[in-house]
Amino acid sequence: MPTLIAGNWKMNGLLAEAESLAREVREGAAGISCALLVCPPFTALAAVARVLQGSPVAVGGQDCHWEASGAHTGDISAAMLRDAGASWVVLGHSERRGEHGEIDETVRQKVLAATAAGLTPIVCVGETEDQRQSGRETEVVGWQIEGSLPKDFAGVLAYEPIWAIGTGRTPTEAEVATMHGFIREELGRQFGGAADAVPILYGGSVKPENAASLLAVPEVGGALVGGASLRAADFLAIARAADALSKTAPRA
Numbered sequence: 001m002p003t004l005i006a007g008n009w010k011m012n013g014l015l016a017e018a019e020s021l022a023r024e025v026r027e028g029a030a031g032i033s034c035a036l037l038v039c040p041p042f043t044a045l046a047a048v049a050r051v052l053q054g055s056p057v058a059v060g061g062q063d064c065h066w067e068a069s070g071a072h073t074g075d076i077s078a079a080m081l082r083d084a085g086a087s088w089v090v091l092g093h094s095e096r097r098g099e100h101g102e103i104d105e106t107v108r109q110k111v112l113a114a115t116a117a118g119l120t121p122i123v124c125v126g127e128t129e130d131q132r133q134s135g136r137e138t139e140v141v142g143w144q145i146e147g148s149l150p151k152d153f154a155g156v157l158a159y160e161p162i163w164a165i166g167t168g169r170t171p172t173e174a175e176v177a178t179m180h181g182f183i184r185e186e187l188g189r190q191f192g193g194a195a196d197a198v199p200i201l202y203g204g205s206v207k208p209e210n211a212a213s214l215l216a217v218p219e220v221g222g223a224l225v226g227g228a229s230l231r232a233a234d235f236l237a238i239a240r241a242a243d244a245l246s247k248t249a250p251r252a
C-alpha cells in the first residue's frame with residue numbers, strides 16, 4: 001500500500017463546511033501521489049462522498065457498530081457507511097475507548113463487522129502518559145493489538161499515543177521508531193507473515209512542520225491526522241511531505 005495520509009475530522013463540520021473542505025482537498029489532491037482519505041462525521045459522510053466521487057480521495061467513517069442492523073439506538077452499521085460512500089472506517093480511536101467505554105473486544109467485533117461489509121478498518125492503539133512514564137507503553141500496545149485485531153486482520157493499524165492527541169506534543173523520532181518496530185514484531189508474532197502487509201500509521205499532533213520527520217521513521221506507513229486535517233492546506237502539505245520522501249510511486 002502506498003503511504004496513507006488519513007484525516008480524522010472528528011466531531012467537526014456542518015454540512016456546508018464539510019463540503020467546502022472536501023472540495024479544497026479534492027482540488028489539491030491533483031498533484032499528490034500518496035493515498036488520501038478523509039473521515040467526516042456521519043452526518044456529512046454522504047455529502048462529502050458525493051464531492052469526492054471520481055477523485056483519488058477516499059472516504060471513511062469514524063466508528064461503526066459490531067452488528068449489521070437491529071435495535072441499537074444512535075448507532076451506525078458498517079453497511080450504512082458503505083451505503084453513504086465510505087470504503088474505510090476508523091475503529092477503537094482513543095476518544096471512543098475513553099468516552100464510550102470501548103474495550104479491545106468491542107473493537108475486535110467492529111473490525112469483523114467492517115471487514116464483512118467491505119470496509120477497510122484502521123484500528124487505533126496507544127498508551128496514556130502514565131503508562132509511558134511507568135515504562136509500560138509497549139506492554140499496553142501489545143495487549144491492545146492482541147485484543148483488538150481478529151485473526152486474518154486485513155486492515156491498517158494506527159499508533160496514536162493518547163498524550164500526543166490534540167496536545168501539540170509528539171514522541172521523539174526514536175520513540176516512534178521503537179514503538180513502530182515493536183508493533184511490526186508483535187504483528188508478526190501474533191499473526192505470522194501475513195501481518196507484514198499491515199501498514200502502521202502514526203497519529204498524534206501531526207502537522208506540516210513535523211510530518212517529514214515522523215513519516216521518515218522506519219515502519220511509519222502514513223499518518224492519521226486530526227486537527228491539521230481540518231485545514232485543507234495543512235492536510236495537503238502533510239501529503240506533499242509524504243510524497244517528498246519518495247516512499248510512494250507516482251499514481252498510475
Ligand code: PGA
Binds near residue numbers: 164165203224227228
Ligand atoms: P490530532 O489527532 O492530530 O489532532 O492530534 C489525531 C487523532 O486523534 O487521530
